[in-house]
Amino acid sequence: MNRVAMEGKVLNENERAAAELRADFARHGVFVVNLIGSPGSGKTALLERTLESYDSSRRVAVLTGDIQTDADAARLGRYGFPVRQITTAGACHLDARMVRRALEGWDLAGIDVLFIENVGNLVCPTSYDLGEAHKIVLLSVTEGEEKPLKYPGIFFKADLMALTKIDLLPYVPFQLEVAEANARSVHPDIEIIRVSSTLKTGLDGWLEWIDHRAAAIPAR
Amino acid sequence: MHEVAVAGGILDAVRTETAARRPARPVKVGVRIGEMAGIDPESLAFCFEVLVKGSDLEPLELAIERGAADELEFVYLELEQP
Numbered sequence: 001m002n003r004v005a006m007e008g009k010v011l012n013e014n015e016r017a018a019a020e021l022r023a024d025f026a027r028h029g030v031f032v033v034n035l036i037g038s039p040g041s042g043k044t045a046l047l048e049r050t051l052e053s054y055d056s057s058r059r060v061a062v063l064t065g066d067i068q069t070d071a072d073a074a075r076l077g078r079y080g081f082p083v084r085q086i087t088t089a090g091a092c093h094l095d096a097r098m099v100r101r102a103l104e105g106w107d108l109a110g111i112d113v114l115f116i117e118n119v120g121n122l123v124c125p126t127s128y129d130l131g132e133a134h135k136i137v138l139l140s141v142t143e144g145e146e147k148p149l150k151y152p153g154i155f156f157k158a159d160l161m162a163l164t165k166i167d168l169l170p171y172v173p174f175q176l177e178v179a180e181a182n183a184r185s186v187h188p189d190i191e192i193i194r195v196s197s198t199l200k201t202g203l204d205g206w207l208e209w210i211d212h213r214a215a216a217i218p219a220r
Numbered sequence: 221m222h223e224v225a226v227a228g229g230i231l232d233a234v235r236t237e238t239a240a241r242r243p244a245r246p247v248k249v250g251v252r253i254g255e256m257a258g259i260d261p262e263s264l265a266f267c268f269e270v271l272v273k274g275s276d277l278e279p280l281e282l283a284i285e286r287g288a289a290d291e292l293e294f295v296y297l298e299l300e301q302p
Contacts, residue, residue: 001247002301006237006294010251011228093222124222126258127292153258157290186256 014128017096021103021131028108031214032116034130036154037138038119038147042164044072045197046138046206047115051079053207059110063102064117071119082106093124096131114212126153132212133213134158140165141172145179152186160191160209167196226259227267228294231277237297244299246280252287252295259292 011211012137025032028087035043047062054060063081064072086094099116115199116132118125126135139147142165148155155161161183163176176194183190193209195202238246252256253259261284263295268282 001298002244003243003296003298004237006233006249006297008233008294010226010233010292010294012233013229091222091225095225123258127222127226151258153256153290156256 017130032114032132036133041138041140059112122151141174148182155186221297223263248281248298249285250295254287254289254291256290257292
């Protein structure tokens with residue numbers, strides 16, 4: 001019996017595809033974020049409010065992933081920006097190759113900000129790099145403040161946590177401070193915003209977070 | 221849930237790695253998984269077993285070591301000379 005060293009990441013194929021995407025995004029000056037959260041955490045709603053706030057000159061686009069249906073693309077397509085649905089037909093996450101296929105025919109040079117809405121899931125999307133600049137995790141106040149401890153991977157990898165549906169706080173036993181402390185115990189540097197897509201509170205902070213980072217990307 | 225895809229990726233990598241070393245047969249593959257990798261080791265072990273069974277790689281074993289942070293890496297491959 002002999003043992004040989006084996007190098008490389010287990011998800012090597014995805015890593016390779018993601019590195020290619022990242023290089024393409026950099027070449028064309030596209031700022032890309034990957035939104036991850038449970039089903040019903042408010043990913044689509046937050047993107048609706050985001051697109052709604054942009055005037056038509058903004059060069060933004062959205063890829064939205066689901067296991068079935070193009071319902072989200074229909075919701076997001078109303079705002080006049082390019083939106084494509086990725087239907088994974090069973091897969092619980094998006095991978096870099098699906099993103100690559102979905103981008104076919106789009107001129108990246110015409111896009112400044114690309115939002116990728118992942119399949120609703122706090123676990124699987126964590127492992128798959130999509131070439132994004134940042135992962136963003138959404139946690140709604142109806143889910144419970146212990147989620148960062150139960151599903152630490154995504155809170156560790158995300159640069160921003162958006163606490164969503166804060167308009168529901170009077171009706172649920174969710175404590176914002178506890179959720180925030182839990183997230184910081186997993187990832188001390190995680191940035192946190194509080195939003196309600198229904199009442200449109202906290203959206204300024206969210207939009208600024210995106211704009212500020214997108215502006216740091218050299219335009220091409 | 222995505223552990224099936226991860227297990228499949230491990231098998232593919234083992235096949236690639238072994239191809240260059242024939243006629244040696246792979247008997248065990250070692251991977252390192254951090255707690256933040258978003259992979260459940262038990263679920264991965266189960267998926268791996270299911271995929272190996274009846275395949276050209278049977279009876280390949282999987283050894284999982286605890287890694288740091290979000291590590292999800294190969295460590296070694298054990299081969300047997302016929």
